[in-house]
Amino acid sequence: xxxxxxxxxxxxxxxxxxxxxxxIATTERGSFAGLRNALRILPFMPPMGKHPFxxxxxxxxxxxxxxxxxxxxFPKALVRYEVEYDGEADRVGITFVVHExxxxxxxxxxxxDSTGGAILLPEELQPEWxxxxxxxxxxxxxxxxxxxxxxxxxxARFFRNRGYPFATAAATAV
Numbered sequence: 016x017x018x019x020x021x022x023x024x025x026x027x028x029x030x031x032x033x034x035x036x037x038x039i040a041t042t043e044r045g046s047f048a049g050l051r052n053a054l055r056i057l058p059f060m061p062p063m064g065k066h067p068f069x070x071x072x073x074x075x076x077x078x079x080x081x082x083x084x085x086x087x088x089f090p091k092a093l094v095r096y097e098v099e100y101d102g103e104a105d106r107v108g109i110t111f112v113v114h115e116x117x118x119x120x121x122x123x124x125x126x127x128d129s130t131g132g133a134i135l136l137p138e139e140l141q142p143e144w145x146x147x148x149x150x151x152x153x154x155x156x157x158x159x160x161x162x163x164x165x166x167x168x169x170x171a172r173f174f175r176n177r178g179y180p181f182a183t184a185a186a187t188a189v
Contacts, residue, residue, distance in 0.1 A: 017043050017066045018106035025114040029157070030087060038083045039076040041109065042066050068107045073098075080111060088157035091116035119158040119188055121151070140177055147173050158188050 020043045022032050044066050077094050084092035093114040100107050136144050151169070156162055167184040174182030 016106050017041060017068050017109060018101070018104070019043050019108045021108070021110045023110055023112050025112060027115050028113075029089070029115060029118070030084070035080060035083070035111070035113075038079045040072050040079075041069070041076050043109075044106075068098075073109065077111070080113070084113075084115065086160045088118045088159035088162070089115045090119060120156070121158055143177075144173075163188070 020036065020039075020041065022035060073096060077096060080094045081092055084090075084094070093116065095112050097110045097112060098107050099110075134144075151166065163186050167186045170184035170186075171182050174184075
């Protein structure tokens, strides 16, 4: 049975442990498991669920965590695990060891029209467009899937609010 699940970060810790726990299928017994088992005869105390240790599911959890890190802007994240076995209690403790690696960050911003050419704007929109482009370049956050969608939305909204009702935007990281 899985007694506890923890995380150890070898370099940086960007994502919250609660967020990482939501990505995995393996569950732990939780705190006060012994007390909850002793009080299970009371009608208001729900029974404790099963928390089996499944090595194959643990492997899948590692893959889930790597994919989650890639989605959050860390494509080279390395995740491994360490298992401690307590033979007397027949329980294991699992520690996921995470090396986030370098995040994907915005280095340059290029705006092009649907043909791949430079965007030609009326002269009166040029100052606003240059300011919007400068702000996007200054935003040097981690390039996650969420940030990519937000960037596309901000860019398309800029044009829609200035007389281009069918403007769309597609961002790519190179």
